[in-house]
Amino acid sequence: MNHEVKNGIYWVGAIDWDLRDFHGYSTPKGTTYNAYLIVDEKIALVDTVRQGFFDEMLMRVSGIVEPEKVDYLIIDHLEKDHSGSIEDAMKVFKNAKIISSERGKKGLDEWYDNKWPIIVVKTGSTLSLGKKTLKFLETPMLHWPDNMMTYAEEDRVLISSDAFGQHIASSQRFENDMHYDIREDARTYYANILMPFAPLILKLLDKVKDVNIQPEIIAPAHGLIWRSPEKILEAYKRWSMFESGPKIVIAYDTMWGTSSRMARLIAIGAIDEGVEVRMYDIRKSHISEIVSDLQDARAFALGSPTLNNGMFTSVGALLTYLKGLKPKNKIGVGFGGYGWAGGAVKEITEALKSMGLDTIEPGFQVKYVMKKDDEKECIDLGRRIAKRIKE
Template sequence: MTKIELATGVYWVGAIDWNLRDFHGYTTPRGGTYNAYLIVDDKIALVDTVKHGFADEMLGRIREIIDPVKIDYVISNHVEMDHSGSLSDIMGIVPNAEVICTEKGKEGLIRHFRGKWNFRAVKTGDELKLGNKTLSFITAPMLHWPDNMFTYLKEDKILLSNDGFGQHLASSFRFDEDVCSLTGYDCDIVMDEAAKYYANILMPFGGVILKKIEEIQKLGIEIKMIAPSHGMIWTDPGKIINAYLQWAKGESKQKVLVIYDTMWNSTETMANDILRGVSDSGVEVSLFHLRKTEWSEIVKEVLESKAILIGSPTLNNGMFPTVGGFLTYLMGLRPRNKLWATFGSYGWAGGAVKAVNEKLKSGGYESVESIEVIFRPDEQDIEKCYALGQKIASMVKAS
């Protein structure tokens, strides 16, 4: 195997999951990675492990550099199994190594593995001297579990950020700047996947993210590279940090999403007329059918869109099941600073639009306008839908 070195004595020793297609309930069509990092000095530290089943790949990379029995410290930035799943494999080789994590991390690892290992719980500001290199620890609770922390290599100015700043992306490359080098045209696959990752995992924690970035800035920590536990390593950390600041603040583009499902095309007709009203007003708009687009892809678009319109036909006096499921998923992610509107159709009795509005209200949101149509939209209904699109476009422009 080719050794992949981030800095002198700092190596990527993770695993590539080319076949990953689902993670935490969202789709990963480009696969994923489980990044682990080996730091070789007078003492040797392994930062994070890999998902269960990928230990041999990680150990193979480690053996290209050192004999794994020489590992002195295993740093666990996060308990979740995609990072700690191979911890017992490592500890079987180095049972006397010190496991370094937060207090919550210790509780979680003991609870999961039942391992009687040599733990050291750390907090922000604690350091570990390996020789010429120093590891500094920064607790990061709720990014995205209570146990999370970052590990910072002081001399090399590398932030090992675990789930922060990650992406699900399998590639033969390890650094963000290399991913598009063979395509012959500009692309931003890494940032696209970073946005999807943030939207589907970290969006509820925007306030925490802002405080953590502010805390790191106050600590005077200079970052030349960010090495997350999923995806590519950021050689231009300012790019992803600025993106996180915008996302965490709920900053949006002048863009509208029309998200719907339909039974006999009445709600779909309404959706298309709303879209036409937005588009004719000169505002970007996208249309998503909930049974034809993966929800995690729609959520990525929600992240940077200003207005969200939800449409549902009535079924059994309530929302269509896909609309209800999607809203449950979306409300849990708590998108910030959005305009909302609702629409739908029914046959002999309504209920879908009311149910959608109640679901939005339970998440702390209010619909600026609602339209409900009986059976097929007539000419007046179509005019109302078109006018709703225009109204939303006007509000987006004014925001």
């Protein structure tokens, strides 16, 4: 079956049904490695697939054209899930010339020891395939320095590399053919990969207009293709501006149940004030799931017991992961139980503050056993957070 995106542009990628972890975040639905074949008087292939999936891609290419007729191999992104089959590809697409950004060329030369001549393109460069014209747009740090996008001008198809993707393995190719709204998957993808680059994404959205790119279809490097690009463009703008709703994410680990009990009482107070609550036991939930929910939450409450005068390692791991994602426009608060000496709540508060979160200090901690006054204080803390959210 040929998966035509539009007018001689075909999806020829591979489906990874079994992937469950990608760079440390959970991918319960698997993923796809998307490659696109553009057929005209000249033929271009945009990206390859992860090593081990080349035969699947080649089977799809061969169902459309003879492989030796491919004239150009465009590498939009060097990461191995997209360029991992380039050596296999160049053995089969014997007449193909490689096209990449300047930074892409440097990476390819280093990885493959200057094995192939490479045509360098930059923002605004074009390539004529005959009736079709390809325009290139450099997008450094979305999410590697070499990233670029390829735009089929006449067909208004934007092949967007890692931007606008999702990790979904599916027999469907287009988002509007799915039985549910995949923006939730796109949000998880954004939160765990692209959140640190939010300012660059806002600039990209402006740059797309400046270079007269007006896509009717957005074809990302992972997941489903967008036939309604305004849906994902609007979502990316919202996420990159860190717009948030009246929502708090509460995450915790616990030793003997105190931090768990505190989390539930904080939730009661927030719910009483009409704020949405999402609750996570860190050891029972994947970090990426927590981060995804935090994307559009206004507040984050993080709880830990004290161990060796500090926070639990699971809490520290979450904070390390979150620090690299650079969340903005959020309220943060630490809480937890302790025995003879505290320390966890102070560490959490300092970590949240160092990320630029608007912290409620000094947080709240309970010594040994929850008392009635402690229970009331936890509920009041939830109410205070909720009121801050609604300010």
